[in-house]
Amino acid sequence: MPSYLYNLATDKIRGPAGFFPKAALFVLSLIYGIIIRLISFVLGLIRISLPVKVISIGNITVGGTGKTSLVEYIAGFLKEGGKRPVILTRGYGSGDEPEMLEERLSGIPVIIGPDRIRSGRRAVREYCADTLILDDAFQQWHMKKDLDIVTINAGSSFGNRNMIPRGILREPLSALKRAHVFVLTKTDLVPGTDRLKDELHRINPRAEIFESVHCPVNIYRMNERGKPLPLGAFKGRSAVIFCGIGDPDSFERLIKNCGIKPLLNLRFPDHYDYADADLENIISQARSRSADEIITTEKDAARIMNSGLNDFNAEISVLRIELKIKESERFDFRLLSMYSV
Numbered sequence: 416m417p418s419y420l421y422n423l424a425t426d427k428i429r430g431p432a433g434f435f436p437k438a439a440l441f442v443l444s445l446i447y448g449i450i451i452r453l454i455s456f457v458l459g460l461i462r463i464s465l466p467v468k469v470i471s472i473g474n475i476t477v478g479g480t481g482k483t484s485l486v487e488y489i490a491g492f493l494k495e496g497g498k499r500p501v502i503l504t505r506g507y508g509s510g511d512e513p514e515m516l517e518e519r520l521s522g523i524p525v526i527i528g529p530d531r532i533r534s535g536r537r538a539v540r541e542y543c544a545d546t547l548i549l550d551d552a553f554q555q556w557h558m559k560k561d562l563d564i565v566t567i568n569a570g571s572s573f574g575n576r577n578m579i580p581r582g583i584l585r586e587p588l589s590a591l592k593r594a595h596v597f598v599l600t601k602t603d604l605v606p607g608t609d610r611l612k613d614e615l616h617r618i619n620p621r622a623e624i625f626e627s628v629h630c631p632v633n634i635y636r637m638n639e640r641g642k643p644l645p646l647g648a649f650k651g652r653s654a655v656i657f658c659g660i661g662d663p664d665s666f667e668r669l670i671k672n673c674g675i676k677p678l679l680n681l682r683f684p685d686h687y688d689y690a691d692a693d694l695e696n697i698i699s700q701a702r703s704r705s706a707d708e709i710i711t712t713e714k715d716a717a718r719i720m721n722s723g724l725n726d727f728n729a730e731i732s733v734l735r736i737e738l739k740i741k742e743s744e745r746f747d748f749r750l751l752s753m754y755s756v
């Protein structure tokens with residue numbers, strides 16, 4: 416979603432200047448809601464099954480909810496347990512998420528393609544998969560799933576509760592009745608989750624709810640990915656940070672939690688394709704402020720490397736994070752119980 420529309424949808428633009436655009440977007444959101452309800456109903460009548468277990472990780476909103484980190488967690492756990500998971504992702508032009516998953520999950524295939532049925536059949540045929548992990552697939556209504564997991568950003572949850580484009584909802588909240596599991600992400604960045612949990616229980620009393628946090632692990636230079644540096648080495652240092660992700664605020668908070676002082680936070684659209692001029696400007700901004708570091712996210716680093724902008728790698732550092740699930744044993748048991756059905 417373009418930044419201007421996103422700012423309207425999240426009510427960051429207030430006052431008279433936003434009144435008429437928001438009214439127009441509200442009308443469009445009503446039309447969008449009718450279309451989505453119709454499509455989901457029709458496709459839900461003709462669900463296609465594959466001869467393997469299917470786990471979907473998705474969300475009901477636009478913006479960053481931590482789906483990719485959860486995909487990584489689940490794929491790694493199942494691989495260690497002797498399963499043969501294959502990740503299916505729609506992918507974007509920049510290819511940041513599949514690139515990051517392939518690098519961090521050695522030995523687990525990642526298939527990119529908009530047709531999940533075709534990708535799933537390929538995974539079974541070529542990789543002998545026994546489990547398909549679908550990244551961003553809550554809206555894959557025509558595919559039968561054994562476990563439908565919905566990630567929800569605890570800090571923003573459902574926005575203003577309007578549907579796209581007036582709000583950030585991809586579907587009405589009643590669609591959450593399809594979920595088997597809710598994973599609340601970034602729960603350490605909010606004062607509490609009780610109200611959100613109560614609402615989810617009212618919508619879907621059968622679904623289990625888990626909390627999770629994103630933990631910084633280390634920082635590495637883009638040109639030395641195999642040489643991670645401890646977070647303590649950066650404590651007290653200043654930095655210009657930049658990112659093109661769905662939740663840039665959480666990235667800044669993670670940086671601060673590492674004891675790093677952000678002098679400037681440069682924000683780009685989600686899945687942004689960087690050009691030479693962008694990186695030259697970032698480096699120039701850092702030098703003009705005498706910043707000790709320039710730090711970005713792993714997704715952004717993947718896009719930069721895919722763009723062939725390797726001349727800048729020595730200048731940029733990358734914060735690596737991992738998802739930590741509270742009550743992980745209970746969550747892991749829920750994953751494994753799927754195979755006994």
